[in-house]
Amino acid sequence: MVRYGAIAVGLFFSGWLFISFLVGGYSYVTEPPAATVEHEFHLAPKHVAFSFDGPFGKYDKAQLQRGFQVFKEVCSACHSLKFVAFRDLEALGYNEAEVKAIAKQWAIKTPSVDPATGEASTRDPVPADHFPKPFANNVAAAAANNNAIPPDLSLMTKARHHGSAYVYSLLTGFQDQPAELLKHFPDAKTPEGLHYNPYFANLNLAMAPPLSAEGQVTYGDGTKASVDQMAQDVSAFLTWTAEPKLENRHRAGLATIIFLLIATGLAYMSYQNIWADKKKAAV
Template identity: 90%
Template sequence: MVRIGAFLVGLFFAGWLLISFLFGAVAYVSDPPQPTVEHEFHKAPKHVSFSFDGPFGRYDRQQLQRGFQVFKEVCSACHSLKFVAFRDLEALGYNEAEVKAIAKQWAIKTPDVDPKTGEMSTRDPVPADHFPKPFANNVAAAAANNNAIPPDLSLMTKARHHGSAYVYSLITGYQPQPAELLREFPDAKTPEGLHYNPYFANLNLAMAPPLTAEGQVSYGDGTKPTVDQMAKDVAAFLTWTAEPKLENRRRAGLATIVFLLIATGLAYMAYQNIWADKKKAA
């Protein structure tokens, strides 16, 4: 009896799902969704190659240092890296003295408490500190950025599909609104204070173009600082902030695959050796 009841309940729900699907299909065919400006003009990230692409890719330390320089001189005015400490920069090739100098010279001081009075104060960052936030709080951040709070960039390339290419495309993707867009969607004109970018989800964002001219950052290694190069370098740096152990993870994965292949081969040879006499007897 219980089985019959369970069968009937399951049959009821299956039938209800089928009816819902049929009604939804009919509604979709008779009244299809109207195209939206985001659907029509949003673009997938550009194709761009990085040294860390593929299973055997590795970070280019010089590129990461250039990317950090772009972040420091351009992006850090609005964006934070709350999950990255100054001492983590040693992985980019900076020595201990250089990391101390970078922390001490950072434009934003670190909040602290005076141990004698208990009052809030500030001090120069030290290597153990994480990168300070550029604004005291979200209210101050929104007030300085057209009511938009700049996101933390520590994990940005993991939070976006094709993260490295997305960051590169967004930085280099600012352009005037296409005339075709305004013809098809007259009400979709970019609002005052926002900027059109087809690589952003809703096409308009509050962030102004961060890289606008060649030579905006002066590289010490002789690399020509074009907008394209700077965008690619900072995208690589933000990939490292999101995945600092990428190379170790790939090395461990490769070693695991080699081990499994060898173990499989040994297991197969052991199987052949153990069962060889039994097969002949059979």
């Protein structure tokens, strides 16, 4: 009796699910979802090649150093790298003295207050310190950025699909709103104080184009600092901040594949050797 009851319950829920599927399909066909400006004009990230792409990819330390320079001179005014310590920069090719010199270009606020000025005291960072935040708190960050809080960039390329290409596309994607958008969605005009970028989720963001002119940064290695080059370099650097062990992971993956291939070959040969006599006997 219990079995029949279970079958009846199962048939009821299966039937209800089937009916819901039919009703949903009919509603979709008769009343399709309305087109939205984000759906129509949001673009997938541009295709851009990096040295660390693919299973054999490696970081270009010269590019990472250039990317760090772009972050330091352009991005660090608003964005933080709270998960990166100054000593981590040694992986980019900087020696200990250079890391200490870089750290001194920032200031770490302390809990104490300077009695002469009433402001928070600061100290010089040491290599073990993490990059300090550019603003005291979110209120100060929002007040300085049109009520938008600049996100931390430590893990940004891990937080976005096609992260490296996404950052590159966002930095090079600022443009005027297309006439076709305003024709079909006249109410979607970019609000005052925001900037149109088709690679951002809702097409408008508070950040002004950070890379706006060629030569905005003077590279120490003589590389021409075009907007495209700076965008690629800082995208590579932010990929490193999110995945500093990427090269180790690639090497471990390659070693694992080689091991599995060898183990598979040995297992097959062992199988042939063990069962060879029995196969002959069976024949």
